[in-house]
Amino acid sequence: MSIVGIDLGVHKIALVCITTGEQEAWLYSATHPERDLQLSELGAMAHDFCLLHQADSVWIEDVIIGNNRKYSIGLAQTLGAVMADLAQLRMGQGTDICTVDNKTWKKALLGNGNASKDEIRDYIDVSQSGYAPQCEGEQDLYDATCIALYGQQILDRAAHLQLQPGRVDSEDESVRS
Numbered sequence: 001m002s003i004v005g006i007d008l009g010v011h012k013i014a015l016v017c018i019t020t021g022e023q024e025a026w027l028y029s030a031t032h033p034e035r036d037l038q039l040s041e042l043g044a045m046a047h048d049f050c051l052l053h054q055a056d057s058v059w060i061e062d063v064i065i066g067n068n069r070k071y072s073i074g075l076a077q078t079l080g081a082v083m084a085d086l087a088q089l090r091m092g093q094g095t096d097i098c099t100v101d102n103k104t105w106k107k108a109l110l111g112n113g114n115a116s117k118d119e120i121r122d123y124i125d126v127s128q129s130g131y132a133p134q135c136e137g138e139q140d141l142y143d144a145t146c147i148a149l150y151g152q153q154i155l156d157r158a159a160h161l162q163l164q165p166g167r168v169d170s171e172d173e174s175v176r177s
Contacts, residue, residue: 002053003155005148006046006060006082007140010074013042013082014140017053018131018148024053025141035077043085044099049088051177055095058086059151061143062099098151102143105150120146 007014012029028045030038050058060082063075079099089095103113110123122144125132128149134142 001059001152001155002055003148003151004050004053004055004058005144005146005151006058007143008061008063008070008075008082008145009140010078010080011038011042012140013046013078014138014144015046015049016134016144016148017049017055018129018145018152019053023131023134023145023148025136025144027138027141039077039081043081044049045086046082047085050089050095054093055089055152057148057155058089058098058099060099061105061147062101064102071174100147100150105147108150108153109146116141 002017002019005016005018008041014025014027016023016025026045030041030044032038032041056114060079063072063079065072067108077092083097083099086095086097090097106115106120107113110119112119115123117139121139124142124145128145131145131149135145
């Protein structure tokens with residue numbers, strides 16, 4: 001299974017792909033000065049990264065609405081561009097695309113929804129040390145790695161629930177009374 005985590009910025013995206021214990025990470029900054037071309041570039045980069053890695057599931061950090069409205073709007077634009085380009089993978093390959101709030105993945109992985117940047121780095125460096133070298137000290141790559149690990153945790157939990165004895169799948173009518 002190939003899981004991609006994406007951390008968004010206004011002018012950049014951090015992409016991490018986790019497949020069977022391996023990781024590849026890219027930090028990409030838009031090169032065009034015009035906003036529409038930046039968004040096109042960021043969306044295309046996310047699409048190409050996920051296509052290259054044959055992503056089964058993509059997890060994107062959702063937009064934080066904060067006091068800086070201009071920044072929040074810029075993140076929302078980036079999220080829209082990325083999701084629009086990734087929709088092609090959903091339609092063509094069935095790639096699952098999800099957004100996740102930053103407090104949700106932080107709480108699930110680190111036990112604290114308000115975890116600091118230092119706590120996130122420490123989690124990867126200590127608890128998930130195999131992924132640390134690909135982060136190259138870049139906070140956005142640490143975040144994207146955590147987002148991918150969160151996605152992996154959710155998918156593992158879902159698979160475990162499907163294998164529970166006594167669970168009824170929609171396709172298995174013989175178990176129902």
